[in-house]
Amino acid sequence: MYSTFQLYNHEVIETEEDALSKTFAALADPTRRAILARLAEGEASVKDLAAPFEMTQPAISKHLRVLERAGLIEQGRQAQWRPRRLRAGPLREISEWVNQYRRHWEESFERLDSYLRELNDKQEQGNGDDDDRDPNRPR
Amino acid sequence: METTMTETRIDRGSTNTTTIYSEGGDLVFERTFDAPREQVWKAFMDPDLVPRWWGPHGTTTKVAEMDVRPRGKWRYVSSAPDRDDVAFYGEYLEIDPPARFEWTFMFDVEGFGPQGGPETFLFEDLDGRTKVTSIGHMGSAEAIEGALASGMIAGAIGTWDRLEALLAEG
Numbered sequence: 244m245y246s247t248f249q250l251y252n253h254e255v256i257e258t259e260e261d262a263l264s265k266t267f268a269a270l271a272d273p274t275r276r277a278i279l280a281r282l283a284e285g286e287a288s289v290k291d292l293a294a295p296f297e298m299t300q301p302a303i304s305k306h307l308r309v310l311e312r313a314g315l316i317e318q319g320r321q322a323q324w325r326p327r328r329l330r331a332g333p334l335r336e337i338s339e340w341v342n343q344y345r346r347h348w349e350e351s352f353e354r355l356d357s358y359l360r361e362l363n364d365k366q367e368q369g370n371g372d373d374d375d376r377d378p379n380r381p382r
Numbered sequence: 383m384e385t386t387m388t389e390t391r392i393d394r395g396s397t398n399t400t401t402i403y404s405e406g407g408d409l410v411f412e413r414t415f416d417a418p419r420e421q422v423w424k425a426f427m428d429p430d431l432v433p434r435w436w437g438p439h440g441t442t443t444k445v446a447e448m449d450v451r452p453r454g455k456w457r458y459v460s461s462a463p464d465r466d467d468v469a470f471y472g473e474y475l476e477i478d479p480p481a482r483f484e485w486t487f488m489f490d491v492e493g494f495g496p497q498g499g500p501e502t503f504l505f506e507d508l509d510g511r512t513k514v515t516s517i518g519h520m521g522s523a524e525a526i527e528g529a530l531a532s533g534m535i536a537g538a539i540g541t542w543d544r545l546e547a548l549l550a551e552g
Contacts, residue, residue, distance in 0.1 A: 264521060267528030270535065279535055334535060346438045348411040348516055349400055354435035355425060355514075356399070359417040 266333065269313035274298075275306050279315060279329060286319060286326035394530065404526045409518040419505050422512040423480035426503065432458065452476060456485065472498065481505055487518070 269275055278292055293303040307327055310316045314333045319326040394402045394409065401412040415422055425431045429445040436443045437460050446469075447457040457471040472486035482505065488498035504515040520526050 264525050267525045267532065268522070270528035270531045271524045276531055276535055334532070343438075344409075344518075345395070345402070349397070349402070350438040351436055352400055352411065352413045352514070354437075354439070355422075356413070356415055358425065358431075358435045359415050359421065362421065363417060 266313040266315060269309050269315060272306070272309075275310055278303075278306060278310065279334070282316060282327060282329040286328045288324055288326055292327065404520075404523070404530075407520045407522045407526065409520055409526055411516045412513065414508060414511055414513045416511055418510055419480050419507045419512045422514060423505055426483075427479075436460075447471075450474060450477065475500065 270279075274296060277295070281287060281292060281295070289300050289303055289307065292307070293300050296303065307316065310327075311318070315330055316327050317330055319328060391403045391405045394404055396402050399413060401410075403410050425435065427450050429448045432445050432448070433443045436458060441460050441462045444459045444461070445457075446459055447455055449455055452474055454474045455471070456474065457469060460468045460470065468489060470487065470489050472488045475484040475486065477483045482503065484500060484502045486498060487501045488496050491497045499521065500519045502515075502517040502519070504513075504517075506513040506515070520529070
């Protein structure tokens with residue numbers, strides 16, 4: 244998702260583009276997502292993959308190369324034809340990771356809210372005249 | 383919603399308590415808490431308090447390391463009953479109490495190695511309440527689109543078990 248950074252004297256230097264960024268960039272295109280959904284039904288040739296789109300085979304091949312470099316599909320090894328196959332593992336990893344990242348902050352903030360409420364309830368109970376409490380704070 | 387969505391800001395599933403949007407290459411979470419800023423800042427910076435709230439529901443966090451100063455390292459280990467422990471780690475970049483800090487947020491993704499990058503946290507005093515903004519710098523709007531689209535793929539494909547069974551058939 245991010246490019247990987249390294250720190251050196253407070254300068255942020257970008258290292259080689261990390262695999263996850265490439266993978267996400269690959270998914271940013273709706274044609275490529277449609278190709279993946281098709282491959283989820285089973286392997287297919289370039290010709291089969293091009294059929295639903297009004298696109299030439301070279302144009303589809305360009306998309307396939309992006310998906311391959313991103314680690315999302317692979318080529319079969321039959322002598323006569325090279326079907327493309329989905330690599331389910333990487334795709335599942337990144338799909339779950341995005342949901343996890345979102346859940347992380349959304350739910351951490353929920354838990355933080357509960358913790359702060361508990362903390363302030365305790366303070367109100369413990370101190371009848373807490374000088375630090377803001378008199379304007381709504382109850 | 384307190385935050386206005388503009389042409390460059392895209393809502394990413396805000397709820398009635400938490401605003402979530404992307405803007406360019408940033409993914410942003412905002413929430414306002416009924417607590418003074420010093421208290422909220424402390425919740426982030428005190429190693430005894432971080433485990434009280436950090437991480438999704440159902441997880442437990444241990445602070446393995448937390449050296450709160452520029453270039454200082456941090457490391458939290460998150461446990462959950464249904465998976466192996468996950469370590470989150472990084473370095474503090476800038477610290478400006480109680481208004482702002484920036485750090486790197488890293489974790490290991492199976493098959494992809496260490497992932498992550500800089501995150502900025504802002505703490506704004508709103509008359510005794512505190513608005514916290516967390517900004518994940520994803521690098522590009524394209525990376526965000528693709529990341530979020532990956533969830534759509536999962537939906538289009540259906541259950542992973544079914545897919546794996548299909549692939550196992552050869």
